Amino acid sequence: MKITIYAILLLSTLTACAQKPSTGVPTNGNPSNFDLSAYPKASDTVQKSDAAWRAMLSPAAYDVLRNAGTEQPFTGALLNEHEHGIFTCAACGNPLFSSDTKFESGTGWPSFWAPIEPGRVIQKTDNTFGMSRTEILCARCGSHLGHVFDDGPQPTGLRYCMNSVALGFDKK
């Protein structure tokens, strides 16, 4: 009997951990209503050759943005950025996250609970390193930004775990 209960508990734990972050939950990722009209639209896509990206980006930014690398935790310049403003894609300037949704995750990477606007980032299943994770890409230029996990705070329960070097910041 005990074993059965234990097995059920274990199974439900495993199932909970395997759940993919939910999408499509209507959430306002722009509580301050930052005006995004001066920014390019996500549909205004950017395509450059690998050589052009290499010439434009620092080696560290290139490794993350164009090679899906991960920066060392607790090293990013924007990890402790607490000013009011908009976090953008370091490769193309696409507005990605409002400072209103940034929170202290303790992971060592800048963390947000929602993108600033639907369609600014895209999700992709990432099965590298023997894990099933959900990769987050810039919808405008396709650059790798980080991953999303379902252990974030309310209202979404999501944690967009971003590489600082993949982001820019526009203070408002």
Ligand SMILES: [Zn+2]
């Ligand atoms: Zn971009």
